[in-house]
Amino acid sequence: MNFLIDFLNTIFWGYVLIYGLLAVGIYFTYRLGFLQFLHFREMIRCVTGSSEQTKNGITPLQALTVSLASRVGTGNLAGVAVALYLGGPGAIFWMWMVALVGMATAYAESTLAQLYKTKGPYGLYRGGPAFYISRGLGAPWAGAVFAICLLISFGLVFNAVQANSIASALNEAGSIPPLVTGIVIAGLAGVVIFGGVKKIASVAEIVVPFMAGIYLLLAIIILLLNITAVPGVLASIVGSAFGFSEAAGGVTGGVMAAMLNGIKRGLFSNEAGMGSAPNIAAVAVPEPHHPSSQGFVQALGVFIDTLLVCTATATIILLSGVLEPGSEVTGMALTQRAMEAHIGAAGPYFIALAIIFFAFTSIIGNYSYAENAMIFLGLGSKTWLTAIRVAVLLMVVWGSLQSVSTVFNAADASMGLMATINLVAILMLSGIVVRLTKDYLGQRKTGAVPRFHLSEHEDIGKGIDGEIWR
Secondary structure (H helix, E strand, O other), X not given: OHHXXXXXXXXXXXXXXXXXXXXXXXXXXXXXXXXXXXXHHHHHHHHOOOOOOOOOOEOHHHHHHHHHHHHOOHHHHHHHHHHHHHHOOHHHHHHHHHHHHHHHHHHHHHHHHHHOOEEOHHHOEEXXXXXXXXXXXXXXXXXXXXXXXXXXXXXXXHHHHHHHXXXXXXXXXXXXXXXXXXXXXXXXXXXXXXXXXXXXXXXXXXXXXXXXXXXXXXXXXXXXXXXXXXXXXXXXXXXXXXOOOOOOOOOOOOHHHHHHHHHHHHHHHHOOOXXXXXXXXXXXXXXXXXXXXXXXXXXXXXXXXXXXXXXXXXXXXXXXXXXXXXXXXXXXXXXXXXXXXXXXXXHHXXXXXXXXXXXXXXXXXXXXXXXXXXXXXXXXXXXXXXXXXXXXXXXXXXXXXXXXXXXXXXHHHXXXXXXXXXXXXXXXXXXXXXXXXXXXXXXXXXXXXXXXXXXXXXXXXXXXXXXXXX
């Protein structure tokens, strides 16, 4: 299994995605007119446009918080520490770059998810890459392949990753046996995911802003207390990214190490281009009622995840002075020791508490994506949904007992396959994304509230649910 996983990671991360993700992000950034920079205010407006949940979907804010629940997890704490350890400070620069261009990619994939969404069982909106691959490209077989990859990666492997980080943090802070942690987390997650997508959205809407806000506040306090050291930290990040400083890389050393680990961990954290967040973006009732509206919302999610939360973790670690490439301390343990250096003995416990919130919400957010995949595959009955929910909870227990390297490597391989399929699909549908964007921004420029009228775009009407966009 390790041989197979290593082979897949060599193909995906050595040849395909390390260049493909940046290339696709740059491509959409250019074709959409640098949308994520020039229309940042529109992202905020689309999030706050509506606050009422309907019988058919969830609110834009709930869609954002569920996607953040999945995005803001182990990648923001353990993942950033791993990137710094293996790639040096320069890895953070490449995390920023993949996020900035990734905002355009996230916009594109979520806009498509909205356009090609449909009504699933019980009238709830469903959509995502599997749907726009099937309905937009007329390739249901490719949609099925993506849906299966999504089930394996988000429904199973990624939830094992989250459980692994919770177990590691609690074992480091309080010597709690990993098995006990796995069973307790599985029980708590079960209470939420058996309530379905709307229950997940209601929980995420409360928990995610609270947990992210507290974490960012503490990071800002630490930054202010060490303000004189901040210029040096920023210089090391930029200098290491291009090999201009002595700390050009981590254990493996060099600019390529910084780039590889920054992009890999950046994608793992912000998920732009992976095809995950579009699954919950499709469930939202957008306001304004236009597919591009949810594109703006999910682009903001990438910004919050990487430019805010990941940067907060990197700042905490780099200002602490505990990062030593020669040591074996990495992952969650490194983040905990960094916080201990700042606030004393309470540091490891605070990080343990943060990862419980971050990883727990990731588990329930990841499940919501897996449920969409089940619906696409025609497995939306109560029996099948119960089966996948039980499987998710078993993976939580299993993941709490595995080694960090095994779990992370498996996650990288499954994520790589998903991302490759999705990137090809959104490139093939990029003309539609550009057209929708021009339509939205053109209406906004006239002072009107953008609305999508399918009758004005009959040539792209194939595969679109006319009842939804009437």
